[in-house]
Amino acid sequence: MDQILSKAEKWIKDKRDPRSARWQAGLEAVMDLYMPGLEKGRLTPVSSLEEKDMAVFKEALARVDLSPGLWAAFLPPCAADLILPPDSVEELIRVDKGTPSYKIIIQRPGKEHRILCAEISAHARRPGIDIFQSGAFLGNFDYESHEICIEELTKAIRAHAWEKGTWQQRDHIAYTLNWFDKTVFLGRADVSVDETRSFFHSPTLIRTDRMDALFRLLTEALIQRFKADPKGLSESLPGRIRDKESREARSSACQSLAETGLLDLLNLVKTLGLIDFAKFTNAESEQFKTEFTRSIRKLSSDIDEIILA
Numbered sequence: 435m436d437q438i439l440s441k442a443e444k445w446i447k448d449k450r451d452p453r454s455a456r457w458q459a460g461l462e463a464v465m466d467l468y469m470p471g472l473e474k475g476r477l478t479p480v481s482s483l484e485e486k487d488m489a490v491f492k493e494a495l496a497r498v499d500l501s502p503g504l505w506a507a508f509l510p511p512c513a514a515d516l517i518l519p520p521d522s523v524e525e526l527i528r529v530d531k532g533t534p535s536y537k538i539i540i541q542r543p544g545k546e547h548r549i550l551c552a553e554i555s556a557h558a559r560r561p562g563i564d565i566f567q568s569g570a571f572l573g574n575f576d577y578e579s580h581e582i583c584i585e586e587l588t589k590a591i592r593a594h595a596w597e598k599g600t601w602q603q604r605d606h607i608a609y610t611l612n613w614f615d616k617t618v619f620l621g622r623a624d625v626s627v628d629e630t631r632s633f634f635h636s637p638t639l640i641r642t643d644r645m646d647a648l649f650r651l652l653t654e655a656l657i658q659r660f661k662a663d664p665k666g667l668s669e670s671l672p673g674r675i676r677d678k679e680s681r682e683a684r685s686s687a688c689q690s691l692a693e694t695g696l697l698d699l700l701n702l703v704k705t706l707g708l709i710d711f712a713k714f715t716n717a718e719s720e721q722f723k724t725e726f727t728r729s730i731r732k733l734s735s736d737i738d739e740i741i742l743a
Contacts, residue, residue, distance in 0.1 A: 445569025453523045455569035461549050464517060465541050468507050475502040475612045477538065480513050487511070490536050494554060495616055497587040498538060499626040501596040502608040509537040514555075525574070528553035528560045538587075540595050548572075550595050552587065556580040563590050588626040606631060606639045607654070614655055618699070623706040634708075645718055648709060649725040652699045656692070657736050664740050667691075671741070684738065692733035696726070 442459035446452050465472075468480045477498045483491055487510040500506055509517065514535035519526035529535045538552040552563040561583040562576040575590050577583040601609075610632045617625045629635035637647035660667045671687050703709055714722065 442569065448569070450569035451571065453520070454566060454571035457519050457523065457526060458549055458566040458569055460517075461539055461551055461566070462541070465505060465507060465539055465549070469505065472505050472507060474505060475500050475608055476615075477506040477508050479508045479510065481510060483510055487536075490554070490556075492620055493584050494536075494538060494587065496620055496622065496625050497584055498540075499588045499591055499628065500540070500612070501631075502601075502605045502612070503543065503597050504595060505541040505543070507539045509535075509539065511535055511555075513537075526564055526571075528562060529555055529558040533557045540591065542595050542597060544597070546598070548595065550591070552583070552590075554580060554583050554587075563587075563594075565594050592628070601631065603640055606633045610634050610651060611654055611658065614651055615658075617706065617708070618655070618702060621702070621706075623708060643721075644709075645721045645725055648703070649729045652696055652703075653729045653733055655699065656695045656733055659695075660737060660740055664743065667737065668741050684741070685734065688734040688737040688741070689730060691737055692730050696729055696733065 439459065441462070442455045445455035445458075471480065472478045477495055477500065479487075479491060490510075491508055494508060498506060511534040514537040517535075517537060518529075518531065521527070534555055534557050535553060536555040538550075538554060540550040540552075542548040546567065548565065548567040550563055550565050553561055555561065558580065560576055561580050562574055563583075564574045565572040572594075575586065577586060609628075613625060613627045613632060614634065617623065627635065631639070633639045633642075633647050634651050637644050640647070640650075642650070670691065671684070704711055
């Protein structure tokens with residue numbers, strides 16, 4: 435907190451408006467508080483969500499398109515209601531006290547450190563986004579309704595929060611996986627994505643073709659899922675396999691689990707129309723079979739390693 439206060443004082447000495455300097459410092463303090471629970475490139479709720487909160491979160495999740503190095507927090511009313519600008523800064527007041535607030539705070543680290551604060555509540559009298567950098571209020575976006583605000587999030591975030599410069603291959607991979615995780619979670623195909631940054635949509639970004647890109651995406655997504663919950667993965671297998679008593683039985687169970695997971699994701703890809711399987715060339719159909727078999731083998735081996743770790 436002392437570091438945040440000293441940063442605000444430095445901005446004020448640099449001739450920044452004290453009101454915007456202190457408000458940005460306060461927003462950064464909020465992000466510091468929640469940072470341990472956040473993950474770069476992903477919009478993350480800062481607390482458990484009630485059913486009504488989940489509906490708002492899902493709306494936002496489909497539109498908040500983050501570059502891989504951004505931090506982003508979703509604040510439901512239990513947290514957002516406590517974060518209000520002072521009455522002296524009328525242009526930053528978007529929701530009345532006592533009215534449910536839903537905020538998204540996005541932080542871009544680095545030399546050009548920037549922070550965006552979006553008020554997306556349907557109860558806000560002025561839904562929109564405020565942008566700050568180095569203690570200065572850079573500007574805002576005001577929208578006529580909650581619905582329009584949600585729809586415009588993608589455009590505003592890409593223009594004013596995305597990191598500048600060339601992306602590395604690992605950035606394209608992380609970005610694509612984050613998009614796909616949202617697509618799977620929401621079960622919808624219209625999740626915001628920059629197709630020029632996604633290796634699923636532009637396989638040449640990682641020097642491959644679309645069939646290899648498809649299976650790389652699916653296997654990476656499954657491996658991430660299994661690694662995130664190794665205990666749950668282990669408990670999904672029979673006890674004698676978890677106890678490592680039968681290598682052959684464990685191998686068979688791992689293969690079955692890998693095949694089920696991969697087929698589930700392929701069915702989702704087909705259902706959502708992310709790829710038109712009917713338009714595969716003969717060569718792609720053969721490559722599909724090869725990649726499917728190879729992916730099952732790789733996933734089985736990875737699952738086995740996770741279980742034995």
